[in-house]
Amino acid sequence: DIQLTQSPSSLSASVGDRVTITCRASQGISTYLNWYQQKPGEAPKLLISAPSSFQSGVPSRFSGSGSGTDFTLTINNLQPEDFATYYCQQCYTTPYTFGQGTKLDI
Amino acid sequence: QLQLQESGPGLVKPSETLSLTCTVSGGSIRRSNYYWGWIRQPPGKGLEWIESVYYTGSAYHNPSLQSRVTVSVDVSKNQFSLTLSSVTAADTAMYYCARQVAAAKGDYFDYWGQGTLVTVSS
Numbered sequence: 001d002i003q004l005t006q007s008p009s010s011l012s013a014s015v016g017d018r019v020t021i022t023c024r025a026s027q028g029i030s031t032y033l034n035w036y037q038q039k040p041g042e043a044p045k046l047l048i049s050a051p052s053s054f055q056s057g058v059p060s061r062f063s064g065s066g067s068g069t070d071f072t073l074t075i076n077n078l079q080p081e082d083f084a085t086y087y088c089q090q091c092y093t094t095p096y097t098f099g100q101g102t103k104l105d106i
Numbered sequence: 107q108l109q110l111q112e113s114g115p116g117l118v119k120p121s122e123t124l125s126l127t128c129t130v131s132g133g134s135i136r137r138s139n140y141y142w143g144w145i146r147q148p149p150g151k152g153l154e155w156i157e158s159v160y161y162t163g164s165a166y167h168n169p170s171l172q173s174r175v176t177v178s179v180d181v182s183k184n185q186f187s188l189t190l191s192s193v194t195a196a197d198t199a200m201y202y203c204a205r206q207v208a209a210a211k212g213d214y215f216d217y218w219g220q221g222t223l224v225t226v227s228s
Contacts, residue, residue: 001170032212036153043202043218044145044153050212087153091212095168096155 128203
């Protein structure tokens with residue numbers, strides 16, 4: 001199975017900050033990586049589908065990049081509603097796997 | 107607006123079989139380019155993909171669970187279902203159903219149910 005390792009596992013930031021979350025794959029996955037946001041008590045929400053397509057309604061302050069084994073999710077100008085847990089997910093091959101998550105809090 | 111809703115017992119005894127159904131509304135399950143998936147999340151932990159099924163019944167599973175997983179689709183009811191046999195406490199999790207878009211640049215899960223918590227305990 002392809003393992004995805006996110007860093008950091010947790011992150012504290014302030015409103016208005018710029019943050020970057022990294023996702024590293026155990027083998028090359030081209031650009032086959034998606035990003036999800038999950039808030040407490042809610043289902044995950046798709047933010048960015050491979051390679052860097054925004055889902056409807058996702059603010060432009062979110063951006064994703066990377067290929068091969070290293071990927072990043074960047075959030076500019078953090079807003080209060082952005083504090084959540086973020087997961088990467090590879091869709092290169094089955095079994096689909098997720099990173100362990102990065103919890104972003106204030 | 108597409109909606110997915112999981113249903114099933116919240117408590118299952120060890121060694122028994124867990125059965126969940128996902129009802130899709132606002133759109134037909136019988137569409138090309140879409141699979142229908144199950145993903146679970148143990149309390150306080152990350153996400154694990156279980157399986158994905160096409161409306162024809164063609165499915166693929168996570169090998170870690172494959173021998174215990176059975177899936178089915180009922181197009182007439184716009185539902186798909188998951189059964190997981192011989193459950194243990196390790197199967198305690200929030201179970202989500204989701205729509206999987208089969209995209210050229212990589213599949214993704216764009217619509218999710220709210221999830222249903224299944225606890226395995228005697």
